[in-house]
Amino acid sequence: MASITSLGIGSGLDLNGLLDQLKEAEEEKLVPILKQQETQQTKISAYGQLQSALSTFQDAADALNDSTLYESLSTNVDGEAITATADGEAQPGSYNVIVDTLATRGTLASDGVTAADEAITTADQTLTLNFADGSTQEIDIASGSTLEDIRDTINATEGSGVNATIVNDGTNFRLALSSSETGADESINNFSFDGAAPFAADTANTRQLGTDAALTVNGIDITSSTNQVEGAIQGVTLNLQEEGESTVNVEQNTLKVREAVTGFVNAYNDLKDKIGDLTSFNSETGEAGELLGDSAVRTVESRMRIALSSGSDGQFSVLSDIGISLKRDGQLEIDSDELDNAIVNNQGALSEFFAGGSDETGMAGQINTTIEQLLSSNGRVSGAITGAENRKASLVEQYARTEQSIESTMSRYRTQFGQLDGMIAQMNQTSSYLTQQFDALDAQLGRD
Structure with missing residues (x-):
């Protein structure tokens, strides 16, 4: 039999076209499998949305399950x-x-x-900073240092006690020092070099000693080296802003509790809305939610x-x-x-209702336990x-097997x-x- 290298050449029939039609018909077997895969992926995504809404509601319940919430105080x-x-x-x-x-x-500045x-130093030497409380800080200055180098060396020295900058007074450049901390004792008082000084401290004109904060609380005099005063009022930190008078009221933090309760209600309503979307049905269009009639959602x-109707x-x-x-x-x-x-x-009663005597006894604790069960590895949602x-995964395997069969x-x-x-080509040749x-x-016969 003659070898046929391209279908239809021997017979003159459109066998390739016929094969294409047969392939299209065979591949129709894949369509329902793909649709089922899409359906399962849609369900997985929908379950994920349900899981996320449950987790958000659980977080809101956890906030109410903390007894310290109802003991917190705020300042007005x-x-x-x-x-x-x-x-x-x-x-x-x-x-x-x-x-x-x-x-x-x-603050303190140098001569200009x-x-x-x-370069203004000719040899290695030590710069000594003197503070108002009598303490000192030594800083090594290299030979050949410029004013900028001295500034950078001071700022790079951990615990120097000052911050250094350079100020131009219109004629000369000055090294300006500012104490790292507020308060009289932390104040920069003077400085000196142990060798030939490239400049001296201008204590007569530029030294401004730091001061302690002075205040009264209910008539009691208080001093502080910083503007953040702790301990003057038990459990209260005062941050001083300006000279003047203020009244501090320490009271129960009702706003924080209300925000937690409101957050709990909003999170539940969001969960309810999400369930409504996932189980909806539009009678006019026939469109249904991804989890309409799903038993896990009903659970x-x-x-x-x-959990919400449980009492105490x-x-x-x-x-x-x-x-x-x-x-x-709902x-x-x-x-x-x-x-x-x-x-x-x-x-107190609100704390007993939501938080109870332990993590599981109040309403918030019971809700948390319920959601944990639903979302656990062997829970209904998981x-x-x-x-x-x-x-x-099974459908993916079925699709691959069907492709191989096709x-x-x-x-x-x-x-x-x-x-x-x-065969047709051979028959055509025989016929010819x-x-x-x-x-x-x-x-x-005609000639005879």
Whole structure:
């Protein structure tokens, strides 16, 4: 049989076109598998959104599950002289603060030199800085140093006690020193060189000694080397801003508690909205949410309803006791007046309701436990994600097997079509030969 190098040449038939049509028909087997893969990927993404919303709600519940939240204090300052912050040791109270003097840094400048970038030392020597409390700091200065070099050496020396800059007074350049810390004792007082001094300290004209802050708290005199005063009021840090008078009120931090409760309600409502989106159905368009009718979502909703409706034996037993109600659409709603009343007047009962006596006994703790169970490696949500991922992996394998089957089928078709092409070509050759022989015979008979 003659060898056929291109389908259809021997037979004259469009066998390649026929093969293409057969391949398109075979590849239709892949379409439903791809659609199922997309469906599983969509579900995985949807479960991830549900997981994220649950985690956010869990974080909001955790904030309410901390008993120290209901013990925290805040400072309210009337006046511009100070700002203040309170820590866990502070006690409620009101304090009158009068700032008489702010703490300042000591400053000192040198005599002038004609150029800042020309060498002014002829040998290695030591610069000694003298401070108001009698302490000193020695700094090694290299031979051939310029004023800029001396500045840089001082600033590079750890614990020098000063910051150095260069000031041009219009005629000469001066080394200007400023104490690193405020206060009288930390003030730069003088400096000297142990060798030939390139310049001297201008103590007569430029020395300004640092000062301590002076203030009174409820009439009690207080001094501080810094403008951040700690310990004058137990658990309160005063930051002095200017001379003047301010009143500091230390009180329960109702704002922080309200923000935590509001954050809890908003996070739950966001979770409810997300579930609504994932399980929605539009009757007009026929479009459905990715998890419509999903059993994992129904489990989440059921567990959340149980956790939110659980009660306690304290003064506040259910959410409605503190002004939080469950609406018909499943969202939580806050009655601001009732909630503010609970926060302002009974944070102890509020703490017992949300935080309880341990991490698991209050409502927030119970919600946290429920979500942990749902999101754990063997929980309902994680199990749903794992199931969807396994189904997708199985479909990927099925797609690969189907592709191999299609390729095998097409290879068989190519072989069969090649054989058909060869057979038809041979038949055409035989037909042509016989025709020629009959024509020759007819011609011979006609001559006879």
